[in-house]
Amino acid sequence: MGKIVLGFDVSSSTIGWSVLEINSDDSIKYISASYFKPTKKGEILEKIISTREKIIQIINDVKPDYIGIEDLIKFMPKSTATTVVVLATFNRMVCVSAYDYLKDYPKLLNVMTIRHGLKLNKDLPKKEDMPDLVAKHLGITFPYEYKKSGSVKEESRDMADAVAVALYYALFLTGKTKKPKSKKK
Numbered sequence: 001m002g003k004i005v006l007g008f009d010v011s012s013s014t015i016g017w018s019v020l021e022i023n024s025d026d027s028i029k030y031i032s033a034s035y036f037k038p039t040k041k042g043e044i045l046e047k048i049i050s051t052r053e054k055i056i057q058i059i060n061d062v063k064p065d066y067i068g069i070e071d072l073i074k075f076m077p078k079s080t081a082t083t084v085v086v087l088a089t090f091n092r093m094v095c096v097s098a099y100d101y102l103k104d105y106p107k108l109l110n111v112m113t114i115r116h117g118l119k120l121n122k123d124l125p126k127k128e129d130m131p132d133l134v135a136k137h138l139g140i141t142f143p144y145e146y147k148k149s150g151s152v153k154e155e156s157r158d159m160a161d162a163v164a165v166a167l168y169y170a171l172f173l174t175g176k177t178k179k180p181k182s183k184k185k
Contacts, residue, residue, distance in 0.1 A: 002029070005173070006064035007166025008055075008098075009158050010091045012038060012083075015051070016158030019062050020138075020166045026174040028167065030138045033159040044086065048093050055097045067098040068169035070161060071108040107169050114168045117177045131160040134167055 002023040009016035018033040038051040059067070072091055098106035115125050118133055125133050135142040142160065145153040171177040 003065040003173070004031075004062060005066045005068065005166045005170045006059065006062050007162045007164070007169065008067070008069045008094055009161035009165060010069060010087075010094050011158070012047070012086045012090045014038075014155055014158045015055070015090075015094070016155070016160075016162035017058055018159065018162040018166045019064070020163070020170050022170050022174060026176075028138065028170045028174070030140045030163070033143060033163050035155045035158050035162075038090070044089070048089060051090060052093055052097055055094050056101075059097065059101045064101075066169060066173065067102060067106040068165045069094055069098065069106050069108055070114070070165050071110045073111060107172075109165055109168055114164050117168045117171065118164060127157060127161070130164050131156060134160055134163040137167055138163075 002021045005020045005022060007018045007020070014035050014037055016033070016035045019031040021029045021031055023029060036054055038054075039047055041047075042050075069091070072088055095106055095108070118137060119125055120133065120136065131142040131144065142156070144156045145159075147153055168177065
């Protein structure tokens with residue numbers, strides 16, 4: 001078995017996660033992608049504890065060798081201070097959970113680094129481009145989820161962002177993209 005890369009796209013409403021495998025020949029294989037919705041019930045600490053338990057369960061089930069997490073965007077034009085604080089709290093809780101498992105820092109990757117690292121031409125991909133973009137990189141059909149109406153669920157994009165995090169990190173680990181800018185390691 002190869003090395004397992006777990007990627008997270010974290011928000012307080014949906015957490016996307018994905019699993020990729022780096023094989024001995026440095027090829028990258030898609031394993032899975034999914035998401036869950038943190039509870040809306042209770043006080044903020046209850047929400048964080050409940051979400052942390054789910055994150056720990058995912059990490060323990062996947063047993064990754066590496067964990068990548070989409071880092072916070074420093075400037076969120078349409079977000080309130082409360083939204084930013086809650087998002088930061090959830091994001092860093094996932095980081096601490098990853099650290100507890102790895103006994104090392106997870107790789108924090110910003111959105112622009114990921115998009116630049118995965119683009120296939122001169123155009124910078126947008127959020128809505130990510131499912132098809134990661135599918136092209138991995139040679140898969142993206143596992144979209146659909147509403148009863150037949151339209152694509154928004155959570156599919158969260159899953160795609162988690163795949164993009166794991167994919168960029170796997171490409172970095174195999175020397176197929178440049179080193180991400182990072183505060184730690």
